[in-house]
Amino acid sequence: MEIKKTCVLGAGTMGSGIAQLIASHGFTVHLVDLNMEILNRAKEKIKRDIENFLVKKDKISREQAGDILNRILLFENRDEAIKGVDMVIEAIFEDMELKKGMFRDLDQKCDKKVILASNTSSLSITEIASEATHPERIIGLHFFNPAPIMKLIELIKGMNTSEETLNTTKNFAEQLNKVVVIVNDSPGFVTTRLIYVLCNEAINILREGVASVEEIDTACKLAFNFPMGPLELSDLVSNEIYLHIGEYLTKELGSKYLPSPLLKQMVNAGLLGRKTKKGFYKY
Template sequence: MTGAPRTVGVLGGGRMGAGIAQSFAAAGSVVTVVESGEEAAAAALERIGASLRRAAGRGHLAEPAERVLGRVRLVHSPAALDPDVELVVEAVPEDAGLKARLLVAVEEAVGDATVLATNTSSLSVTDLAAALRRPERFLGMHFFNPVPASALVEIVVAPDSAERVVKAALGWTEALGKQDVVVKDSPGFASSRLGLVLGLEAIRMVEEGVASPEAIDDAMRLGYRHPMGPLRLTDLVGLDVRLAIAEYLHGALGERFAPPGLLREKVARGELGRKAGRGFYAW
């Protein structure tokens, strides 16, 4: 076990980025979150603080929430990262162009020893690495929502990922109290590829009138001991996020990942799941 990195950068302070920042800060890392604009930065800090206070209230923090929050700072540009930062995790929306541009900006700002990682849930780590000057220091660290409570980090190894970088990522995952699965870079990796198949088929079953969302979810929860059903999980992930992943995997892997019409219709109506108040369930 290598212990948590002394310093960590996180690109993006949304739900995933905030969760990643919280997890590293709770493990003892000094964390810099890059978020554009004062309003977005303030929202990110409030998101992290509120989550830390909830964790403390449940007895899940070894230190007071405010002490952990004191190890988190917000900046507005990758250029403001410490050149000696040990790890930078990109956690911005699933837009390959946006991710590549930010990763290039990070590489220009940090030293050669810094490990770079992407939190993408499905995009090609190899393609993102192609934009970098030193692709050997890059890999995928796919965290799961909600990050502080999730037990898993999927380590995605691209062809150029150096062995020392993979070893470091495994040690950091252990230091966070999480378990790893190591997969070769391929469309959807292991988790998103399998999870999406189940989610899309559940949506088709609703579309065809086979059963209600509640019945389908109960069947998987009670019959297969899933912690929650695929449709409730889709609401938590976001129907727009699921649609984007399905479209990407449809292009990469074929018709079995074609998005159901019902999914497209719900996204078009703004029924995006919990964040919008309605998806397959009312929240």
């Protein structure tokens, strides 16, 4: 099976980037969110990014930019948006109950040939699919931020995901010019589990007074050739998201993933990072 038309649920940071990426590769994409205000804001951001990073840098013409934007259609009504698509990519809030309910509903409404993918960065695909009648067409399709630029896609195979779903999704990801790694379902998969441990440990090192914020980040950047230090990254992703990931990994995998007490304090104090203009750094 070949994927031609897709629907992206959620027009936030990830959903809007994924829609831009898909439309840039010549596919029509239906972008869904709760209201037109969010959708229009998302499309304006996509337009600005295409203008600043592609048109102004002579990577594409203004006409091509217009064609990309025309391929992104906005929908408040999910039932309308899923009509006639080959794949639905979910990028709504990172909440198990919300995602489970969403996949139960999509499973009831979409033809059983339609692939249902989740962009979750940590939650179990098997559990997300647990209330669906056709869990074989449910898969994890984990993009990275910013989706149009980052090269990797982590494909997560749930316990019931079929080989056909895996192969079709892999082909689609490769058509988007991404490199795919295939992993079995496990909390945090490969990438989120590893990056959480690094960032959480950096926060513990800070808490113990071993080194300052700048020293920790500079050490990681220059010693390991990382483009960004772990505290800078935690601020970028949001300290709140790392706290949720840590709590989820602790619940599922054990106490070695316990979030640093300093991470909890930062979140309680509203120091979420770039989002609140204050985290480990000031913005």
